[in-house]
Amino acid sequence: MKRVAVFTSGGDAPGMNACIRAVVRGAVYHGVEVFGIRRGYNGMINGDIFQMTSHSVSNIVQRGGTILKSARSREFMTPEGRKKAYEQIQKFGIEGLVAIGGNGTFTGATIFFDEFGIPTVGAPGTIDNDLYGTDHTIGFDTAVNTALEAIDKIRDTADSHDRIFFIEVMGRDSGYIAIQSGIAGGAELVMVPEVLTPISEVVETLKQGWDRQKSSSIIVVAEGDEEGNATEVAEKISRQIGTEIDMRVTTLGHIQRGGIPTAYDRILASRLGLGALEGLLHGQKNVMAGVVNNELVYTPFRDTIRLPKPINEDLLRMVKILSV
Amino acid sequence: MKRVAVFTSGGDAPGMNACIRAVVRGAVYHGVEVFGIRRGYNGMINGDIFQMTSHSVSNIVQRGGTILKSARSREFMTPEGRKKAYEQIQKFGIEGLVAIGGNGTFTGATIFFDEFGIPTVGAPGTIDNDLYGTDHTIGFDTAVNTALEAIDKIRDTADSHDRIFFIEVMGRDSGYIAIQSGIAGGAELVMVPEVLTPISEVVETLKQGWDRQKSSSIIVVAEGDEEGNATEVAEKISRQIGTEIDMRVTTLGHIQRGGIPTAYDRILASRLGLGALEGLLHGQKNVMAGVVNNELVYTPFRDTIRLPKPINEDLLRMVKILSV
Amino acid sequence: MKRVAVFTSGGDAPGMNACIRAVVRGAVYHGVEVFGIRRGYNGMINGDIFQMTSHSVSNIVQRGGTILKSARSREFMTPEGRKKAYEQIQKFGIEGLVAIGGNGTFTGATIFFDEFGIPTVGAPGTIDNDLYGTDHTIGFDTAVNTALEAIDKIRDTADSHDRIFFIEVMGRDSGYIAIQSGIAGGAELVMVPEVLTPISEVVETLKQGWDRQKSSSIIVVAEGDEEGNATEVAEKISRQIGTEIDMRVTTLGHIQRGGIPTAYDRILASRLGLGALEGLLHGQKNVMAGVVNNELVYTPFRDTIRLPKPINEDLLRMVKILSV
Amino acid sequence: MKRVAVFTSGGDAPGMNACIRAVVRGAVYHGVEVFGIRRGYNGMINGDIFQMTSHSVSNIVQRGGTILKSARSREFMTPEGRKKAYEQIQKFGIEGLVAIGGNGTFTGATIFFDEFGIPTVGAPGTIDNDLYGTDHTIGFDTAVNTALEAIDKIRDTADSHDRIFFIEVMGRDSGYIAIQSGIAGGAELVMVPEVLTPISEVVETLKQGWDRQKSSSIIVVAEGDEEGNATEVAEKISRQIGTEIDMRVTTLGHIQRGGIPTAYDRILASRLGLGALEGLLHGQKNVMAGVVNNELVYTPFRDTIRLPKPINEDLLRMVKILSV
Incomplete structure (x- = not known):
């Protein structure tokens, strides 16, 4: 393989930027030409594709977001859209792809391979950590x-006013x-x-605390909780315990997607970017690079898409013990 | 004056904690006994009052919130409530008060002085910076x-997705x-x-940007903007420019009240706490300590309550120039 | 076991504070009395021991340092010292210990058990991550x-001035x-x-970069590098490449020991504190609680003390590839 | 004036980047062409000069360092060097300069004006805050x-070990x-x-603390203290109070020059950049833009260079009171 491309x-x-950097520098190291595609599958369709060098990824390891920009593409879900994308890929002579994203991205890549034979290796880029095949995803x-910094700040004001705070974090x-x-x-x-x-359990816990x-x-509260989002949960509780209690709701929102990546995320992203690139060069296809128990592993897209990632219930038990 | 008290x-x-520390250490330095009152006027009414020493305020200069806790007191708005408060103040032999808070607090202190002759000197503690008589308030x-850290994070994701973000910050x-x-x-x-x-001006600015x-x-968007809060503003704009544009709203909420104070706030709080205490010891009453043009000044509560604090319109002009 | 103690x-x-909190709350949850010992083995010798409740560890999960304070004890290395310590342990009726620290601490605990039969379970608390038996230590x-934040800051100024920076981090x-x-x-x-x-390899890398x-x-540079510390390394290089190159050395020092713990460290510390306490209650002794491949494991002190923890050489390879 | 240039x-x-952005956007707003000069006077001499647009300064307001790079130029101190610089300035048709820097920079600009009549308006960019004519400099x-974040971290570890820490900060x-x-x-x-x-006063203060x-x-300790740098101070004290006391020295070093600018610095830099540019366009020359008592003022270079900036001794008094 002499020419590959990377996109988010x-x-x-x-x-994500640390991951892009690892793909590009890895390609340079292995003597392979590397291209960047802007705005995900949209850029592939529109030919928004450019050659990258070692210098293209200087000074980005510490930046949030993605220099390649990202998008969800409706057009790539159509055969016509994918056909256009393939024509661009051919035009640029690209033989393999590294896709940084989640299951939607990997599903598209699988269909694209079935139709046109262009292999993709994925790297798991999503803050939700909901992908099977890796202990942690890039950004988590x-x-x-x-979220923790926000909780620390809110605790200051909660303590100062004897309040109950419901904090909604991301995670559908x-x-x-x-x-x-x-x-x-x-x-x-x-x-x-x-x-x-x-x-009823929430109410019980609050009452025990007051005692x-x-x-x-x-x-x-995770945004996708069965009892509703944080505002709904707070209202239900308010109905049960009365309004004398000072309760507040705060939704952290999009700040959770941004920010300077932590050391952990930069290292993980570097490993996964390099791992995806080297996997692709060694003939892997339709797999996601992951780190499980500190080892680099490749998991077929069909498994990352199909298999659920269970939550560690020991951690839920720990919440209870630690708040006695 | 041999015995004073401080509350938030x-x-x-x-x-606020840096300010409390300055009041307490200042009192110790000047050989005056100092008491803390918990939960503002509520604690004054309930006698939730305790003696403080230099050691009581060790290791708090860097902490958000207030170790004395804070509250809004309905009872203190009644003559009966204030009578009870006065009895406690007498019981503890307290001759003067330092009140860290805003105009509601200072209004209460003024009435309390008129009724019972207990002098108060205030220190401006509120993130909103809406108090006349000081360039900046503690916490601003x-x-x-x-808010800026949050904006920086959101810019990462806005740039990555070509989105318009409406960010609502505090400031009624x-x-x-x-x-x-x-x-x-x-x-x-x-x-x-x-x-x-x-x-219409917002829409115009956005269109110029696209050009x-x-x-x-x-x-x-400040929460108290005339065109509504951020969600309402976004909806109005959406109606004018159509829905193809990807627009998101995020409300920063209570995280703005907490957090480790900056250097500026710790120094300002220290100056104002010490200034309020020393003003009280020198016979000041019903005034708020402030820093104007880097000088410590005392402004009567009636002015801090009555006079508006104009915003610097030069800064609004600067927003326009800098976003060309 | 009805009564245990914890120390750092x-x-x-x-x-460390998150770990102490987990030990204390875990003990409360399991109906066991728990004591804190201040300043490590010194406090054990001097009887600086006090009962802890759930409330003793409120609002400490986010704080750096250790509320129990820490020290290295020469006296505990003597039979007389340990005898005194044992008398205090007996006096307070303490049946088992949780020790948060490193190999020096665990060595002391092993001897103490051999002499007096008081069992200890350890939790690995050291920023160096040099303990066998856990993937990561508390604080790492x-x-x-x-260190990364400091590097990010220094990169700003290195880039602005075209400088070479040698940054010395901890790790003997x-x-x-x-x-x-x-x-x-x-x-x-x-x-x-x-x-x-x-x-010579450093010089070579720098020259390739200039090209x-x-x-x-x-x-x-790790402080314990064979070629010397950062200052010595910089001088050796300076002798080889001449003085026109602008080179600077900065030693990060003790800031690396402090600070608000990250989410990872608080969760790890909570798991290890609870794991150490529950291990002790279930009869473990002379072992360190660790997390390996996301599982809680207990490793005998003799192994944590004796066995080296190898560094992942893949990561060193990655540095080379990523800096092309 | 139709064409100006900016350098650091x-x-x-x-x-500094926020300041550059304000100069560039201000020029665009006023319909003036603007050029950037890289590496200060060196770039002026070598013709490392390029046209800037509004887009050139996108997404830099939050970045540390300077995108124009900085340097100290020996060549500009010679008549030959300045002649070369003037030829480049002429070649690019530049009629006025905005210089972001300190007194060395302003001295050069004054001579350059005397020799060639090219006017410069300065903006004070230095972390040391040692420039007369502005309450604060950009970066301070x-x-x-x-420095404060570092002190907070070190306090964690000082408290945990009962240590005395000498922390050396910048400020020659x-x-x-x-x-x-x-x-x-x-x-x-x-x-x-x-x-x-x-x-002797340091020793006295320490002893009072122990009491x-x-x-x-x-x-x-400021690096330029008369009693020596932090290491020398610590040694002198050690000689007086003996070695049982655990004392440590840490030098913060270059991290103080980098980092994401605070809100205060970005706003100040924006005001000063815009103020310098608009001053230049209105005919100012050989002056530094500053903000004194929240008003934009222009101070002649000869005063910023000649006049000392006194330290507020009230603040030194406050240190004493607050540490009782």
Whole structure:
């Protein structure tokens, strides 16, 4: 393989730039030409493709976002769109792809291979950590620390006013950010989509806290919790315990997607970018590079797409013990 | 004066602890006994009052929130409440008060002096910077930097996706946080309560940006803007420019009240705490200590309460120039 | 076991407080009385021991340092010292210990058990990550991120002035901090005690960089590197390449020991604190709790003391590839 | 004036990029062509000059360092060097200059005007805050906060070990960083070049602390203190109080020059960049733009160079009171 390309797709995540850098520098090191594609599959369709050198990725390891920009592409979901993309790939003489993104991205890559035979190796870039085949995804550690910083700040004001705070963090189908930031932030309770926490249990926990003179409480809620989002949860509780209690809701929102990546994310992203590139050069296709138990592994896209990533229930148990 | 007390009241602000520390250490230095009152006027009413020493304020200069806790007190608004408070003040032999808070706090202190002759000197503790009589209030600089960090993070993701972001910051009647974080964050536009920005002007600015190939934009909105909060503003704009444009709203919320105070806030809080204490010892009453043009000044509560604090319109002009 | 005690010993590390909290809350949860011992073995000898409750560890999860303070104890190395310590342990009716520290601490605990039969379970608290039996030690992730923040700052000024910077990080016998912060910080070279990097190779790397128009370079040096510390390395290089090149040395020093612990360190510390406590309650002794491949494991002190922890040489290879 | 140029010179400082951005965007706004000169006077001599547009300064407001790079130029100190520089300035048709730097830079600009009539307006860019004519220089607030973060971290470890820490901060002739970071960091003592603090006074302060059971102490030393740098001060003290006391020295070094600029520095830099540019366009020459008492003012270079900037001794008094 003499010429490869790299792109980012789906939601952006801190560390994507470190990953791009590793792909590009890895290619330079191995004497392979490397191109960047802007805005994911959209750029592939439109030919927004340019050659990259070692210098193109100078001074980006510490930057959030993605210099290649990202997008979700409706057109690539159509045969016509993919045909156009293939024509561009051919035009540039690109023989293999590194795709940094999540399952939507990998699904597209699988179909693209079936239709046109262009192999892709993926790197898991999403803050949600909801991908099977890797212990952590690129951006997760940074997102957890961003959520944690916010929780630390809110604890200051919660303590000063004897308030209950409901803090909503990202994670539509996954409680990973909630559970990690909740434990680290000393939350009294964490509500995640994977395990139902009935409102009655929340009320019970709050009451036990008051019995122990705990005057302020923090409850971390994943946006996809079954009992609703943080605002809905707070309203349900308010109906049960009355309005004398001072309760506030805060939704962290998009700050969780940005920011300077942590050391962990930069190193993970570097390993995965290099791993994806070297896998591609060694003939891998339709697989995602991951790090499991500190080893680089490749998992077929069909498994990353199909298999669920279970949450560690030991951690939920720990929340309970640590908030006694 | 041989015995004074200090309390925090109203919304908490980063730097309040540095201010408490300066009051306490100043009192120790001047050989005056000093007491802390918990939860503002509520604690005064309930006698939640305790003696403080130099050691009571060790290792708090860097902490957000307030170790004395804060609250808004309905009971103190009644003559009965204030009578109870006075009885406690008498019981502890307290001859003067340092109140860290805002205009609500200072109004209470004024009435309390009229009724019972207990003098208070105030220190301006509020993130909103909306108090006449001081260039900056305690907590403002930290809140601006917190908002700015969030804007920096959101710019990462805005740039990666070519999005328009509306970021709502605190400031019900005051655009100070909005304008400072907006300039520092390189926002395309800042909307503040003091100056009406018509929706048509926002739309115009966005369109000019697109003409110059600016693909992402950040608009900072103070929560009290006349055109509505950030969500309402975004909806109005969406109606005018159509839905193809990817627009997102994020509300920073309570994280702006917490956090480790900046150097500026710790120094300002120390000066104001010491200034309030020394003013009280020298016979000042019903005044707020402030720093204007780097000089310590005392302004009567009736002025801090009555007089508006104008926003610097030069700064609004600067937003326009810097976003060309 | 009805009564246990916890202490911190050796160099402090961010996350120790989260670990103490987990031990205390775990004990409360399991209905066991728990005591704190101040200043490590010194406090044990002097009886600086006090009962802890759930409330004793409120609001400490986010604080650097250790509320129990730490020290190295010469007296505990003597039979007389240990005898005194045992008398205090007996006096307080303590049946088992959780020791948060490193190999010096564990060596003391082993001898103490041999002499008096008091069992200890350890938790690895040291920023150096040089303990066999756990993937990471408490404080390591925070120290790496602290070093990384410093490298990011120095890169700003290195780039602005076309300078070579030698940055010395902690790690007397271990290159873990150097290699992780070096990769994450985009360093051109990392020098660690485990692998000799000859000065000639450093010179070669710098020259290759100049050939590629790389005008500034960062070299991370572990304090225990064989070629000397950062100042010595810089001088050796200066002798070879002449003095026209602008070279600077900076030693990060003790800031690496402090700071707000990262999410990773707080979660790890919580798991290890709880794991050590529960191990002790289930009859473990003379072992260190660790997390290997995301599983809680117990490793005998004799192994943590005796066995080396190899550095991942793949990471050193990665530095080379990423700096092309 | 139809064509101006901007450059940075001397030591770099956080906020220089925000200042460059304000100059460039201000020029675009006023319809004036603007050029960037790389590496200060060296680039002027070598013709390293390029046209800048609004887009050239996108996404730099938050970055440390200077995109124009900086250098000290020996050649510009010679008549031949300045002649070459003038030829380049003429060649590019540049009619006026904005120089971001310190007194060395301004001295050069004054001579250059005398010889060739090219007017310069300066903006004060240096972390040391040692320039007469402005309350604060660009980069000072960031440097203070960087030093403060380091002090906060070191306090963690000082408290954990009952140690005395000597922390050396930047400021060869100026104690501004020392005094502000010292007050904000709760230091027991601050040693600055402007005021002699005899070693005997340091010893006295430490002893008084011990009498009050203060087990750890932090002393901030400006690098230019009369009693020597931090290491020398520590040695002198060690000779007087003996070696049982655990004392450590840490030198913060170059991290103080880098980092993401604070809100304060970005706003100040924006005001000064715009102020310098508009001053130049309105016919100002050989003056530095500054902000004094929140007003934009212009001070002749001869005054910024000649007049000392006194330190606020009230702040030194405050250190003493706050550390009782």
